[in-house]
Amino acid sequence: MLDLLHRTYAPFVVTVLAMLFTPERPTVAVADAHAEIDDTLDQLRAAGYGDEDNQPLPAGNARDLCRQWVYAGWLVRQVSDNDIEVYRLSAHGVGALEVAGRVGGARTRVSESRVRTLLDAIERLAQDADPDVMARIARLEVEIRQRQQELARLEQGGTVDAVDDEQLLEAAENVLHLARELPADFARVAESIKVMQRDVVAELRQDVRPTGEVLREYLARGQQIMDTTPEGRAFAGALRLIGDPAQIDDLWSQLHTVLRHRFTDLLPELQRRELTEIARRIEQGVNEVLTAQRQASHVITTQVRNHDPLRDRQVDELLRDVMSGFHKWVPNSRRSATVDPLRRLPVADVGHLRQTMSDVRPPQPPAPLREWDEAEDVPDADTRAWGGPRYAELRAHLAAFADDAERVDVAAAFRAAPEELQRPVDLLGLLEIAHDSGMTDTAEVTVVEAVRPDQTRRRFAFGGVSVTNLATSPVPASADGSDDDE
Incomplete structure (x- = not known):
C-alpha cells in the first residue's frame, strides 16, 4: 500500500483505480478496464499532461500498466462466475484508496460523537471482561430505571430532546x-x-x-x-x-x-x-x-x-531428467547446430503382444428354448387385454348401439360399451373406425372415462364426434380386424 502511494505516478494510479472501481462496480472486465484506461490516457495526453514538468504519465498502454499493477499486488486478476476474466482491487489497493480518500476528503475532528464512540466501546469492553454477576445485575437495574423514567416522561406528554444539526x-x-x-x-x-x-x-x-x-x-x-x-x-x-x-x-x-x-x-x-x-x-x-x-x-x-502423489512424483522425476539432459547438451552445442527432432517416442521392447482382444474360445450358439409342457398351467391373466383395439367387437357394439338411427355419438357409444371395451386403446380404435366411416365434428368438448385392465381409470377430453350408422356403410379393409399386424 505504501509502495503505491509513494510511486512517482501515484496520483495517476490512485485516480484511475478510484474511477474504475466503485461500490456499485467492485469488479471490472479485463477488456473494459483496458479500454477505459486507454481512453483516460489519451484524454490526459491530449490535455498536455505527460511532460516531465507537468504531471508525468507512465509509459505503455493499458494492458502493460494493468500487468504491472497485478505484479505489484494492487490488482487481482481472476475468473468470475460467468467465465469472464475480471480485475478487482486487492486489499493493498483498497487500503491505498481509503488513505487517499481520507486525505482528500473532510478531515476528521475530535468531536463529541467520536469521544462517545470511544467511551461506549471502553464501557462495553469493561462489561464483557468483568465476570462479576452482582455488578452486571446492578448495571442492568440502573439502565432499566433510566429507561422507565424516560418512558414515563414521554407518556406524560414530554418531548424528545432535539439535537442540533x-x-x-x-x-x-x-x-x-x-x-x-x-x-x-x-x-x-x-x-x-x-x-x-x-x-x-x-x-x-x-x-x-x-x-x-x-x-x-x-x-x-x-x-x-x-x-x-x-x-x-x-x-x-x-x-x-x-x-x-x-x-x-x-x-x-x-x-x-x-x-x-x-x-x-x-x-x-x-x-x-x-x-x-x-x-x-x-x-x-x-x-x-x-x-x-x-x-x-x-x-x-x-x-x-x-491428487495422485505417485503420478506427480513421476512427472517431477521426468522433468528433472529433461533438465539434466539440457544441462549436458547445451554447453557442447552451437547456436547454428542442427537439432534432429524426435519423430516418435521410444517403444518398450516386448516379445509379442496379442493381436486380438476377442475371446479365444469359439462362439457358441444361444441356449435352446425350453419345450412347452402342455401339462403346465396356463396363466390366468388375459395378456390380450393389454394389446391393441378390438376392432371387430367395437364395430359390432357401434352398430348395435346405433340401432335404426342415422348417426351415432361416439362418446355416448363408448360410455355404453361393456367394461372390457372401455380401455384407452379401445377409445382410439373407436375414433379410428369413426374416421374411416365418415365422422362429423361437433363444437362441444366431450369427456369420457376409460378403464385400464388393472382397473385404474383415466379421463380423456376430445372434440365431440358423430359417425354414420355402420349398418348402412361399407366396412373398410383396414378396419375389419382381418390384418394380423393390426
Whole structure:
C-alpha cells in the first residue's frame, strides 16, 4: 500500500483505480478496464499532461500498466462466475484508496460523537471482561430505571430532546470514518482465505502420504478455513452481528431515516453518497468473503480428490531428467547446430503382444428354448387385454348401439360399451373406425372415462364426434380386424 502511494505516478494510479472501481462496480472486465484506461490516457495526453514538468504519465498502454499493477499486488486478476476474466482491487489497493480518500476528503475532528464512540466501546469492553454477576445485575437495574423514567416522561406528554444539526453532522462524519475501514478489512479477510487455499494446495501437491490420510486432513482444513486465520476468526465474529438479513434491513431503514433529516443537506454530495452506500458495501464485503470461502473449499476438495502423489512424483522425476539432459547438451552445442527432432517416442521392447482382444474360445450358439409342457398351467391373466383395439367387437357394439338411427355419438357409444371395451386403446380404435366411416365434428368438448385392465381409470377430453350408422356403410379393409399386424 505504501509502495503505491509513494510511486512517482501515484496520483495517476490512485485516480484511475478510484474511477474504475466503485461500490456499485467492485469488479471490472479485463477488456473494459483496458479500454477505459486507454481512453483516460489519451484524454490526459491530449490535455498536455505527460511532460516531465507537468504531471508525468507512465509509459505503455493499458494492458502493460494493468500487468504491472497485478505484479505489484494492487490488482487481482481472476475468473468470475460467468467465465469472464475480471480485475478487482486487492486489499493493498483498497487500503491505498481509503488513505487517499481520507486525505482528500473532510478531515476528521475530535468531536463529541467520536469521544462517545470511544467511551461506549471502553464501557462495553469493561462489561464483557468483568465476570462479576452482582455488578452486571446492578448495571442492568440502573439502565432499566433510566429507561422507565424516560418512558414515563414521554407518556406524560414530554418531548424528545432535539439535537442540533452541528452535533448530527459530527455524528455522520464519525459514521463515515468508521465505514471507510470496512472494505479494506473485508478484502484482507478474502485474501487471507485465498493465501490459505494456495498454501494447502501447495502442501498437498508435495505430499507423499496415503490418499485417505490426506483426504481427511485437508478436507477438514477446507471446511474450517474460517477458523484457521486471525482475519477469518475476526470476520466470523463480525458476521454473527451483520450476517443476519434482519440486521441489514434495519440498517437500511435507519440510513433512510438519517438521509431524510435536514442536516444531511450540509454534507457534501460525496459524503451523502457514501452514507447511502454503507449497507450495500457491507453486503458486498460479506458476499466477497463468503465467495472466497466457498471457492477455497471447492478447490481444496477437488485437489484432494484428483491428487495422485505417485503420478506427480513421476512427472517431477521426468522433468528433472529433461533438465539434466539440457544441462549436458547445451554447453557442447552451437547456436547454428542442427537439432534432429524426435519423430516418435521410444517403444518398450516386448516379445509379442496379442493381436486380438476377442475371446479365444469359439462362439457358441444361444441356449435352446425350453419345450412347452402342455401339462403346465396356463396363466390366468388375459395378456390380450393389454394389446391393441378390438376392432371387430367395437364395430359390432357401434352398430348395435346405433340401432335404426342415422348417426351415432361416439362418446355416448363408448360410455355404453361393456367394461372390457372401455380401455384407452379401445377409445382410439373407436375414433379410428369413426374416421374411416365418415365422422362429423361437433363444437362441444366431450369427456369420457376409460378403464385400464388393472382397473385404474383415466379421463380423456376430445372434440365431440358423430359417425354414420355402420349398418348402412361399407366396412373398410383396414378396419375389419382381418390384418394380423393390426
